[in-house]
Amino acid sequence: MSTTPQSPAPTGMYTPGDSSAWSQRYADAVMNTFGAPQRVLVRGEGARVWDDEGRQYTDLLAGIAVNCLGHAHPAVVDAVTGQLSTLGHVSNLFTTPAQVELAETLIALVYPGLSAAESRVFLANSGTEANETAFKIARRHGGADRPRVLALENSFHGRTMGALALTHKAAYREPFEPLPGGGEFVPADADTLRAAMGEDVAALIVEPIQGEAGVRPLPEGLLATAREITREAGALLIVDEVQTGMGRCGAWMAHHLLAPGIIPDVVTLAKGLGGGVPIGAVVATGQAAHLLGPGQHGTTFGGNPVCAAAALAVIRTLRDEHLPERAAALGRRWSEQLAALPGVSEVRGSGLLLGVALEEAVGHAAEVRDELMDRGFIVNAPRPDTLRLAPPLILSDADADAFSQVLGEVLTSRTTREARA
Numbered sequence: 001m002s003t004t005p006q007s008p009a010p011t012g013m014y015t016p017g018d019s020s021a022w023s024q025r026y027a028d029a030v031m032n033t034f035g036a037p038q039r040v041l042v043r044g045e046g047a048r049v050w051d052d053e054g055r056q057y058t059d060l061l062a063g064i065a066v067n068c069l070g071h072a073h074p075a076v077v078d079a080v081t082g083q084l085s086t087l088g089h090v091s092n093l094f095t096t097p098a099q100v101e102l103a104e105t106l107i108a109l110v111y112p113g114l115s116a117a118e119s120r121v122f123l124a125n126s127g128t129e130a131n132e133t134a135f136k137i138a139r140r141h142g143g144a145d146r147p148r149v150l151a152l153e154n155s156f157h158g159r160t161m162g163a164l165a166l167t168h169k170a171a172y173r174e175p176f177e178p179l180p181g182g183g184e185f186v187p188a189d190a191d192t193l194r195a196a197m198g199e200d201v202a203a204l205i206v207e208p209i210q211g212e213a214g215v216r217p218l219p220e221g222l223l224a225t226a227r228e229i230t231r232e233a234g235a236l237l238i239v240d241e242v243q244t245g246m247g248r249c250g251a252w253m254a255h256h257l258l259a260p261g262i263i264p265d266v267v268t269l270a271k272g273l274g275g276g277v278p279i280g281a282v283v284a285t286g287q288a289a290h291l292l293g294p295g296q297h298g299t300t301f302g303g304n305p306v307c308a309a310a311a312l313a314v315i316r317t318l319r320d321e322h323l324p325e326r327a328a329a330l331g332r333r334w335s336e337q338l339a340a341l342p343g344v345s346e347v348r349g350s351g352l353l354l355g356v357a358l359e360e361a362v363g364h365a366a367e368v369r370d371e372l373m374d375r376g377f378i379v380n381a382p383r384p385d386t387l388r389l390a391p392p393l394i395l396s397d398a399d400a401d402a403f404s405q406v407l408g409e410v411l412t413s414r415t416t417r418e419a420r421a
């Protein structure tokens with residue numbers, strides 16, 4: 001192996017003020033799947049991050065609903081460093097106390113009040129991998145007699161081939177066809193869903209709130225109806241809580257809040273679960289908990305004790321600091337505040353997963369996002385008319401208020417600019 005003399009030394013160091021150099025090196029080394037990165041970030045603490053030019057931002061996106069305790073939370077740092085310096089990885093030929101404890105804890109979180117003996121967990125590494133596992137569980141249910149798997153229009157379940165087959169957006173799917181078969185998309189409407197359901201359906205997968213679609217909660221009552229319809233047809237109900245779970249929406253699971261009392265067969269988790277370390281989980285109950293048998297699924301990294309320890313620390317901290325309740329209270333107050341701003345047409349979502357819909361006069365949401373970034377706030381624009389807020393659940397009232405103030409100023413100046421033009 002030879003190295004070219006001009007290749008930069010892999011130091012991971014940065015020189016303040018050379019963002020353009022990093023962006024160029026990114027473009028020359030990283031596959032162009034995400035577009036140009038908006039900033040080069042070098043440090044984070046709580047709800048703040050700093051870029052390589054020393055500018056500070058309030059992070060209202062949290063790595064897309066991941067950093068639920070903010071950046072560098074001591075509970076996560078201690079859990080990860082403690083576990084890594086004790087035992088970092090063992091493969092699934094072995095187990096560790098952290099893996100077992102996490103599985104037990106997740107069963108109690110997802111299915112409170114149910115006998116734990118009925119449920120089982122599979123630990124994975126990401127959201128798409130959790131949904132891929134759920135898809136395989138669905139395939140094992142009914143076999144050739146149940147070839148169909150229903151998903152909703154505007155769904156997002158991930159980018160690997162199976163999860164992609166259940167993701168609605170044609171631009172994500174079509175370049176990769178043929179995808180695993182049997183996936184069908186149904187509008188989020190009770191009557192249509194009822195008509196599409198049948199005894200040849202293995203599963204229905206739903207997000208309680210469609211995050212990538214612009215933070216769109218399912219119509220009132222639809223989740224409960226989905227449970228009823230799937231039970232009648234003998235199909236599994238898979239609830240994708242990858243973005244909505246782990247306290248973000250104001251309860252441990254969004255379905256606890258939106259359809260209290262329903263029991264999904266399978267629940268998938270990722271994003272907030274590890275507080276920043278990559279981990280996904282599939283929690284299943286009843287027959288669905290036993291559909292994957294020995295040799296039918298696997299992963300080298302899944303259940304890794306470092307990630308499991310991080311997840312346990314996240315859960316302990318969320319519980320001790322009552323952060324799901326905090327998400328509910330702050331989210332309620334904040335969404336009222338945001339909905340009252342000029343240029344905002346509605347605020348959707350629950351807890352600290354909010355979609356701020358903008359009036360047309362404001363222009364493209366991506367332009368608003370860029371202005372907010374210049375003023376020190378990180379948000380994203382999942383749709384041309386919607387900003388998404390998914391901050392750490394530790395966000396202070398003062399930070400939320402400061403954002404409302406700045407967003408109000410940005411939107412006012414954009415609408416007056418528009419009116420003058």
Ligand SMILES: *Cc1c(COP(=O)(O)O)cnc(C)c1O
Pocket residue numbers: 126127128129131156157158159207211212240241242243244270271
């Ligand atoms: C982000 C997301 C996924 C995919 O998770 P990855 O970790 O990016 O693979 C799946 N489902 C939903 C609802 C998501 O928001």
